[in-house]
Every structure is written in C-alpha cells, then in structure tokens.
Amino acid sequence: MSQPAQEANFDGIVGPTHNYAGLSSGNVASQSNRNAVSNPREAALQGLAKMKRLADRGFLQGVLPPHERPHLPTLRHLGFSGSDADVLRQVSQQQPSLLAAVSSASAMWTANAATVSPSADTRDHRVHFTPANLNDKFHRSIEHDVTGRALKAIFTDEAYFAHHHSLPPVSAFGDEGAANHTRLCSQYGEPGVELFVYGRSGFDASAPKPSRYNARQTLEASQAIARMHGLHDGRTVFAQQNPAAIDAGVFHNDVIAVGNGNALFYHEQAFLDEPRLLDDLNAAMPNGDLRTVRVPASDVPMGDAVSSYLFNSQLLTGPDGGMTLLVPGECQETASVKAYLDRLMASDGPITSVEVADLRQSMRNGGGPACLRLRVVLTGDEIAAMHDGILLTDSLYKRLVTWVEGHYRDEITPDDLADPMLLEESRHALDELTGILGLGSIYEFQW
Numbered sequence: 001m002s003q004p005a006q007e008a009n010f011d012g013i014v015g016p017t018h019n020y021a022g023l024s025s026g027n028v029a030s031q032s033n034r035n036a037v038s039n040p041r042e043a044a045l046q047g048l049a050k051m052k053r054l055a056d057r058g059f060l061q062g063v064l065p066p067h068e069r070p071h072l073p074t075l076r077h078l079g080f081s082g083s084d085a086d087v088l089r090q091v092s093q094q095q096p097s098l099l100a101a102v103s104s105a106s107a108m109w110t111a112n113a114a115t116v117s118p119s120a121d122t123r124d125h126r127v128h129f130t131p132a133n134l135n136d137k138f139h140r141s142i143e144h145d146v147t148g149r150a151l152k153a154i155f156t157d158e159a160y161f162a163h164h165h166s167l168p169p170v171s172a173f174g175d176e177g178a179a180n181h182t183r184l185c186s187q188y189g190e191p192g193v194e195l196f197v198y199g200r201s202g203f204d205a206s207a208p209k210p211s212r213y214n215a216r217q218t219l220e221a222s223q224a225i226a227r228m229h230g231l232h233d234g235r236t237v238f239a240q241q242n243p244a245a246i247d248a249g250v251f252h253n254d255v256i257a258v259g260n261g262n263a264l265f266y267h268e269q270a271f272l273d274e275p276r277l278l279d280d281l282n283a284a285m286p287n288g289d290l291r292t293v294r295v296p297a298s299d300v301p302m303g304d305a306v307s308s309y310l311f312n313s314q315l316l317t318g319p320d321g322g323m324t325l326l327v328p329g330e331c332q333e334t335a336s337v338k339a340y341l342d343r344l345m346a347s348d349g350p351i352t353s354v355e356v357a358d359l360r361q362s363m364r365n366g367g368g369p370a371c372l373r374l375r376v377v378l379t380g381d382e383i384a385a386m387h388d389g390i391l392l393t394d395s396l397y398k399r400l401v402t403w404v405e406g407h408y409r410d411e412i413t414p415d416d417l418a419d420p421m422l423l424e425e426s427r428h429a430l431d432e433l434t435g436i437l438g439l440g441s442i443y444e445f446q447w
C-alpha cells in the first residue's frame, strides 16, 4: 500500500539579481520600492529559512531554481549584439528599463510559475502542469520556458506527469498560474474542487473589469487550463475577483484569499459574487464539508489586507489535522491585522495556530509566503517517481546556504544591473546549482 497523498511546497530560490525596479503596476509594494537598494543574499537566505522551517516540521518541501538574469537571449532576440558585455552596455545606455525587466528575479514567486492539478482530479489520473504565460508584465513573460524545463526535469515520468504548453501569449489568455487557483478537498488524495479565480473576460468586452489597473488573469485562460488538465465539470468552479479589489492593489487572488484542505480563508470584498461562489463550492465539494473563515472589512480594511499581506499566507495542515497560518512579519506591524489574528486564535475555526516568517526582501516587491511557493499534491508513487534531490533535507539546506553565501551580493542598485561581472557571477552560481540539484542543463547559457 503506497503512502497517502501529501501536499509538497516548491519554493523558488531567490535569484542573484533580486532587485527593486518598480516593474509591476497594480502591485503597491513593487511601485513604492522602485530603485530601493536590494540585498539578494538576505533575500535568498530568508526564503531558505522559511523552507527549512517547514521541512523540519515534516512538510514536504521542494525547491525550484532561479532563472538566468539578466536574460541575454531576450536582449539578443530584441536586436542587441556583440559580446555579452557589449550587449549590456548598449541596453543600459539605450533602454535601461529594458535591462531592469530582463534582470528581475521574479521567477522566485513560484505561485505564478504554473497551474497544477493533482492526479485525483484529472481524467487520466496524472498530475498536470501548465506553466503560466504571465503575459501581462514583460519581465514575467520571459519565465515560462525555463519554468517548463525545470518542471519537466523534476516531474519527468510520463506515466505519472503531464506537461502542457503555456497558453497563447496574448492578453485574452493572460494566465498567472496557481496564484489564482485554489484546490479544496477533504483529504489531499481524494478528488477535490478546483477553484479558478479570474479578473476579467478576455473576449466579452462588456463584462465587469477593474478601471484603474489591468486584471492579469482571464476567464478564458482559466477555462482552457481546466479543459487541458481534464478536470471534471462538477468539481470545477470559476469565480470573478472583485474588480474593486484589483483596483485596491490585489493583483493576484492570493493577495486576498487562501484555501487549504476543506477551508477557505478570505476577505469579504475578495469576490464579485460571494453568495454564488459559496453556493458553487458547497455544491461541488464531494463531502459537502466546506469550512469558511470570512474576514469582514470592519475587522481588516482592504488597505490593511494589501499592505500586511494577511491573506498571502501559507495555510498548512499539521499532523493533528489543525491548520497553521504562516503569515509575513508585516502582519504584526498592522494593528487591525494583529488584533484580528488574536481573535482568530481565540475562535474555534479550522485555523488553529499562527506563525510569522520574515520575508521582508521579497515582500518589498509584493511577494509574501504564499507567492514564494507552488503547491503540488503528490501520492506516494508520484513522490517516488519524481526527480530525487529536489526535496529539502538538512544536507541540501546546508549546501544551499553555503552556495548563496559564496555567490550572492549583499547589495544591488539599479546601476549594478549593467555590470558584466554580475551576469558572470549569476551564471556561475546557476551552473553550480543545477549540479547540486542534479537537474541537467536547463539554461540557454549551458547549451
């Protein structure tokens, strides 16, 4: 008898060029920290510390590698030529904002890497992966190729794993991956409900949409993924985000809601039609056991939810069945959120403990605990079939800390992005990392 299914969290390792370039309109933290000095070493260590903490508790914790940045193949595609140093000099002189875009370490936010459907939900009983095209932001639209290669290198066996191409790279099919996708279930290995939350329709111009910021995810993208993954109609729910929430800075649904097991933790202003969503979920849950934790705006105003990232927390089922909410440190600095969390602990809902993680480096770009991880529910056989060496053990953690300390800078300013040495250092680090993880050659510079 094989082990019961478990949820694994695959966190993105923060890349050596982590910086603050203000690239994401609609993302309040990214905009307000534009041109701040970053600390890639601290960022990567903060991420690894979060992973280690969960691995130590017995949670299945994996890693996903950073991408090559600055991404020279993109710059060459766009017409820059000569040596790598020539290319960097030209782009920094002619179009510094393009250099910033191809230098972002944004692949760290692996909640946006892909949408994943566990085998219990799919018609062919395989785990399905679709890398997100992330086509709303140029700096993120260049992630899906390497993401797809990394996922295929980890989940290779076609008897268990199915990989799809990212959706057509146009705004009508804008897809931001698992940040807008939640799975609800009684037990991880049992069939669950897959909830897709979208911000607008790509084809119906008269449908509601935000007015200030663009909605990144479309209904049509979500529907296509549900079809590609072979999900069952009766256990698939589509719901629209509240356009006012997007206009208030909720650029992904995981900034305002998180689900795990049979529990959905959400802000009352998260969805356009909350009663309908709850009816749909209740009808779809195979055992009818949905539990909701609804946070009223009178407890936590939308602005506080966005600045604290309360809902961008990881919600994790512990060995005793209770759920832990792993919140970013900013939640303790926001009075309404701190008071709310105290009341939550005094209540007897599904969330039984709260823990705090310091992820300040990532948070300044709008990436909290939940942004940094891609959830993959796996059966015992699937765990046995996946690539060995990608799950965080004590020794892998130590190797990765040493690797970060040996290769990462502790300061990056916008001017540093043009430094050919930074590119060299990053490639050297990534080459060593694919060796540590046994992933083979997934970057163009390795071919």
Ligand SMILES: NCCC[C@H](NC(=O)CCC(=O)O)C(=O)O
Pocket: 019, 020, 021, 022, 023, 024, 027, 030, 031, 104, 106, 109, 111, 112, 140, 179, 251, 252, 365, 366, 367, 368, 371
């Ligand atoms: N899930 C969290 C994603 C955060 C990400 N931020 C960024 O790309 C900011 C990068 C910068 O501004 O330098 C985004 O908005 O997609």
